[in-house]
Amino acid sequence: MDNLLVLWQAPTLTLQLLIDGVLVGAIYCLPAYGMALVWGVMKIINVAQGDFVMLGGYVALYVSYAGIHPMFGVPVAAAVLFVFGWIVYQLVIRHIVDRDLFVSVLATFGISIVLQQLANQLFSANVETAEANLGSTYLFGSTIVVGNIKLVAVAIALVLAVVLFLFLKHSRLGQAIRATAQNPRAARILGIETSQVFAMTYALNAAICGAAGALVVQIWIIHPYIGLTYTIRAFMIVVVAGLGNIAGVVLAGLGLGAAEQFASFLLGAEYQAAFVFSLLVVILLWRSQMLARRRLYLK
Amino acid sequence: MTVWKWGVALLALAATGGASAMAAESDDTIVLGAAVSLTGNYSTNGKNTKDGYELAVKRVNEMGGVNVGGKAYKLKVVYYDDESTPARGAQLVERLINQDGVKYILGPYSSGLTKAIAPVTEKYKIPMVEANGADRDLFTQGYRYTFGVLSTAEQYLTEAVNLAAEVGKAxxxxxxxxxxxxxxxxxxxxxxxxNGVVDDAKRFGMPIVIDDKFPRDINDMTPSLTKVRALKPDLLVVSGHDKGALLGARSVYEGRVDVPMMAMTHCDSAQVAEKFGKNADYILCGSQWDRSLKYSDKWFGTAEEYAVRFQKEFNYAPPYQGAESTAGVLVYVDAFTRAGTLDVEKVRDAIATTDLATIYGQVKFDETGKNVAKPMVLYQIQNGEYKLVAPTKVASAKFLYPTPAWTERMK
Structure with a gap:
């Protein structure tokens, strides 16, 4: 309760927490879009989501080692991970698209473990970070401070969301993806090469995660085992937002970020993770109740 | 199919038999055993540990080996990869003892692994000299065969609290x-x-205004630092291995959080100064060891000479994990010589009465088996470099206090 008192005495802190939370949430949004996309189109829950984020981080890290500003790592990581995602699709995912959800969870969990161990072999277990050196911005006469890199990250996350939305809505491939998501069989009958669509969707998802990873390494840290953090957040956001709802993903992501910040501040950092999981349980309960009610209504 | 299976089983048996035959003590070699993390989470520090052991073994053998009761023995270490998992570590040490016939164990990397292994060595009454398990818990279980050459975790930042009390009084x-x-x-x-910091703060009567414990999968420290901004403590202590050090240093400068004194662990292994340069200035870092310290021994000369030798051998500057591992082997060498026999129980007793100068500092165990002779040192990052500022006896630079406000530093 002491912490609540602190907030009460210094209201600008509330704003600081909110801003920090939204900035954190924007990063969570990226792997969440990807997850929603793959889940919606291919009915696969990609547990390796966070590991793609991790790999993207390493790509950006090596870009910065080459003496190039790590910001350029964002497109590079996206491109590299696009190719990587396509390869993973051809090797593994292709064989499990039509299987049930459990098989896909197991398979992607396996991919996740393999990626972690490979990353550990290739890059060592050291905790790494890349310096963007973009400085910080003072808001409201220095009462609130925000790292510029986080602002850039939010901008990129929002731009990606809009681009993704327009892409799905208007491009041929986007329409094919949506058609496949609605009914793969009908799409196939209408001449859509669904296996191509699946490959593209999975690669696109990996690319989005890669971009997120390139931002994560500049804002926080990466190491080979950081993936699960992002997988869990992405899963939660998608569960809350539902599939095929990009606006919902953005809102849920930002909300989760803010909720985490306030929980950590008020309850103490040790309850941050516990809070996230409890929230997930509550939301799942609430969702199933809503579904039950709808079913009742339909009867 | 079955023939194949039997064949494989036989081969495996032959392979393990071969290994144990290799490891068994021959007439003029003393064999030590170690499970270290060569893969997995701790692979980097696991390699530091192994390199530290190897350098000591190489140097001791170069200098004619170990003199036990008038006879010179060569040293050798048998390694297994514990994959950074405690269960695997315990299993491998059991194997070292039972199958390979090893009678002297060197510790693994990290407290978690050491904790898993200590009950095994205790069960077989085999001594373990460990150099990389700093948990206080390791020395409260009444273990008779576990000896740690490093300062335990609760001492990591006590020097910082002492320093805070000094400047406060001044x-x-x-x-x-x-x-x-x-x-x-x-x-x-x-x-x-x-706990070490809390005990010391209590001793001086300093109030603790924030006591946050962040989760293992932390990716953001800003809520805790927002609290720091609100409550304006005089000393901020951050500890959480490499990720804690990196996140702490970065979040404080990115968030422009003003705090007069900040202390953390693992700055050196996380390369905080190398990564953030002047943005990490004024941060204090607890460390087990530094090459500039005035420690020396008869094997390597000074700590600096040790560091040069290490660098030449492995192509990287020795982190303290390397130096303390070297000290672990030296403790055995000294104990063998003083015991004058290879009788395990007598060697154990000799280890218990160690009072040895090493390049890592003095080693002297209390009755619980932890080294009480070596202090922790405190660096301060000044102009992007680590400077030794405490304890005052060994300091090579002046402690800069208080940390100027960010508005001043950014000018």
């Missing part, structure tokens, strides 16, 4: 107004660091 302040904020990872090591 300013003529009542220490009851000297506020301490603690932000540590929720793991056994960092909890020990925290």
């Amino acid at each position: 300013q003529g302040r009542d220490l009851k107004t000297f506020k301490v904020a603690i932000v540590v990872e929720n793991d056994p090591f960092s909890a020990d660091v925290r």
Whole structure:
């Protein structure tokens, strides 16, 4: 309760927490879009989501080692991970698209473990970070401070969301993806090469995660085992937002970020993770109740 | 199919038999055993550990080996990869003892692994000299065969609290107004660091205004630092291995959080100064060892000479994990010589009465088996470089206090 008192005495802190939370949430949004996309189109829950984020981080890290500003790592990581995602699709995912959800969870969990161990072999277990050196911005006469890199990250996350939305809505491939998501069989009958669509969707998802990873390494840290953090957040956001709802993903992501910040501040950092999981349980309960009610209504 | 299976089983048997035959003590070699993390989470530090052991073995053999009761023995270490998992470590040490016939164990990397192995060596009454398990818990179980050459975790930042009390008194302040904020990872090591700081703060009567424990999968420290901004502590303590050090240093400068004194662990292994340069200035870092310290021994000469030798051998500067591992082997060498026999129980007793100068510092065990002779040292990052500022006896630079405000530093 002491912490609540602190907030009460210094209201600008509330704003600081909110801003920090939204900035954190924007990063969570990226792997969440990807997850929603793959889940919606291919009915696969990609547990390796966070590991793609991790790999993207390493790509950006090596870009910065080459003496190039790590910001350029964002497109590079996206491109590299696009190719990587396509390869993973051809090797593994292709064989499990039509299987049930459990098989896909197991398979992607396996991919996740393999990626972690490979990353550990290739890059060592050291905790790494890349310096963007973009400085910080003072808001409201220095009462609130925000790292510029986080602002850039939010901008990129929002731009990606809009681009993704327009892409799905208007491009041929986007329409094919949506058609496949609605009914793969009908799409196939209408001449859509669904296996191509699946490959593209999975690669696109990996690319989005890669971009997120390139931002994560500049804002926080990466190491080979950081993936699960992002997988869990992405899963939660998608569960809350539902599939095929990009606006919902953005809102849920930002909300989760803010909720985490306030929980950590008020309850103490040790309850941050516990809070996230409890929230997930509550939301799942609430969702199933809503579904039950709808079913009742339909009867 | 079955023929194949039997064949494979036989081959495996032959292979293990071969290994144990290799490891068994021959007439003129003393064999030590170690499970270290060559893959997995701790692979980097696991390699540091192994390199430290190897350098000591190489040097001791170069100098004619170990003199036990008038006879010279060569040293050799048998290694297994514990894959950074405690269960695997315990299993491998059991194998070292039972199958390979090893009678002297060197510790693994990390407190977690050491904790898993200690009950095994205890069960077989085989001594373990460990150099990389800093948990206080390791020395409260009444283990008779476990000896640690490093300072335990609760000592990591006590020097920082002492320093805080010093500057507080020098300013003529009542220490009851000297506020301490603690932000540590929720793991056994960092909890020990925290407990050490809490005990010392209590001793000086300093109030603790923040006591946050962040989760293992932390990716953001800003809420805790927002609290720091609100409550304005005089000393901020951060500990959480490499990720804690990197996140702490970065979040403080990115968020422009003003705090007069900030201390953390693992800056050196996380390369905080190398990564953030002047943005990490004024941060204090607890460390086990530094090459500039005036320690020396008969094997390597000074700590600096040791460091040069290490660098030449392995192509990287020795982190303290390397130096303390070397010291672990030296403790055995000294104990063998003093015992004058290879009788395990007598060697164990000789280890218990160690009082040895090494390049890592003095080693002398108390009755619980932890080294009580070597202090922790404290660096301060000044102009992007680590400078030794405490304890005053060994300091090579002046402690800069207080940390100027960010508005000043950014000019």
